Amino acid sequence: MRVLPLLLFCFAVWAGESKEKTKLPSRRSDLERGEKLYQGHCALCHGTRGDGGRGPSLLRRRLTRASDDAALVKVIEEGINGTEMPGASQMSPREHRQVAAYVRSLSRVPATPVPGDPKRGEQLYLGKGECAGCHAINGKGGTLGPELSDVGDRRSSAYLRASITDPEADVPRSFLQVRVVAKSGRTITGERLNEDSFSIQLRDYSGNLHSFLKQDLAEIHRDRGKSPMPSYKDKFTGTELDDLIAYLVSLREAK
Ligand code: HEC
Numbered sequence: 001m002r003v004l005p006l007l008l009f010c011f012a013v014w015a016g017e018s019k020e021k022t023k024l025p026s027r028r029s030d031l032e033r034g035e036k037l038y039q040g041h042c043a044l045c046h047g048t049r050g051d052g053g054r055g056p057s058l059l060r061r062r063l064t065r066a067s068d069d070a071a072l073v074k075v076i077e078e079g080i081n082g083t084e085m086p087g088a089s090q091m092s093p094r095e096h097r098q099v100a101a102y103v104r105s106l107s108r109v110p111a112t113p114v115p116g117d118p119k120r121g122e123q124l125y126l127g128k129g130e131c132a133g134c135h136a137i138n139g140k141g142g143t144l145g146p147e148l149s150d151v152g153d154r155r156s157s158a159y160l161r162a163s164i165t166d167p168e169a170d171v172p173r174s175f176l177q178v179r180v181v182a183k184s185g186r187t188i189t190g191e192r193l194n195e196d197s198f199s200i201q202l203r204d205y206s207g208n209l210h211s212f213l214k215q216d217l218a219e220i221h222r223d224r225g226k227s228p229m230p231s232y233k234d235k236f237t238g239t240e241l242d243d244l245i246a247y248l249v250s251l252r253e254a255k
């Protein structure tokens with residue numbers, strides 16, 4: 001019977017904690033601690049100055065997925081399901097709030113504006129770049145590459161630039177190229193859609209779906225880091241590249 005008081009105590013702490021949860025600390029020592037944690041856990045993807053990398057820049061007044069402090073703490077604690085944003089479950093609730101406070105302080109740092117003209121970029125995207133053959137924006141376009149409708153929320157401008165000039169620099173986890181050789185000798189290359197112990201499903205680069213039993217295959221190659229997207233380094237001028245990136249950065253979730 002000694003368990004009950006303990007349970008009640010835990011509940012009281014928990015209730016107090018969740019009420020306090022969204023109040024971000026503002027003391028200087030908390031912000032300093034928040035920055036330390038940020039540099040250790042977040043800078044890898046969001047940049048040492050918060051200007052982004054694989055993850056989006058945090059130097060923005062409004063964060064799409066973290067519009068208020070409660071949402072921000074939740075994103076830091078749990079990550080964003082189905083994306084590359086991991087949850088920081090190794091940190092304590094207090095540390096989540098300290099990092100959140102530091103992230104909020106970044107929103108007051110002015111971001112370097114992206115050069116380039118998004119309107120001209122859109123023309124390049126649809127025309128010379130033929131990007132829509134592989135990518136969809138708001139439901140229109142191909143499905144070979146990832147959907148780009150909100151890519152401005154997901155990636156920094158530096159990452160977007162690298163995606164276009166050097167597509168294999170960082171291939172998203174969600175994309176895996178596989179090459180299978182059937183026992184008959186036929187080879188098929190495409191994106192892996194599904195795989196279990198006995199079978200594998202892929203879509204080739206002409207859009208056809210294939211399903212194989214593994215026992216019918218002689219070889220399976222998982223080309224992690226390989227991409228069918230061509231490099232546009234020599235196809236676009238510097239100005240054109242700026243325009244294209246300005247366009248991609250402008251693609252954000254409608255609010
Ligand atoms: C492995 C890379 C990675 C790490 C590490 C990482 N993030 Fe992220 N983060 C991302 C990506 C990618 C997204 C965009 C997810 C999406 O919406 O597709 C993101 C999104 C976010 C967002 C939402 C931004 C918005 O515009 O709504 C916040 C806030 C954030 N991260 C904060 C953090 C903090 C704080 C840490 C450290 C505790 C951290 N991230 C660690 C990759 C990362």
Ligand code: HEC
Nearest residue numbers: 129130131134144145146163167170171172175227228229
């Ligand atoms: C032949 C098909 C193909 C074409 C054409 C193509 N892409 Fe891609 N793209 C892909 C694939 C597949 C990926 C995922 C693997 C990777 O990162 O390279 C990708 C990745 C990307 C990414 C990274 C997305 C993310 O979530 O990280 C961006 C941005 C991008 N492409 C933009 C463009 C633009 C802009 C053009 C036109 C100038 C273009 N792509 C043309 C197939 C294509």
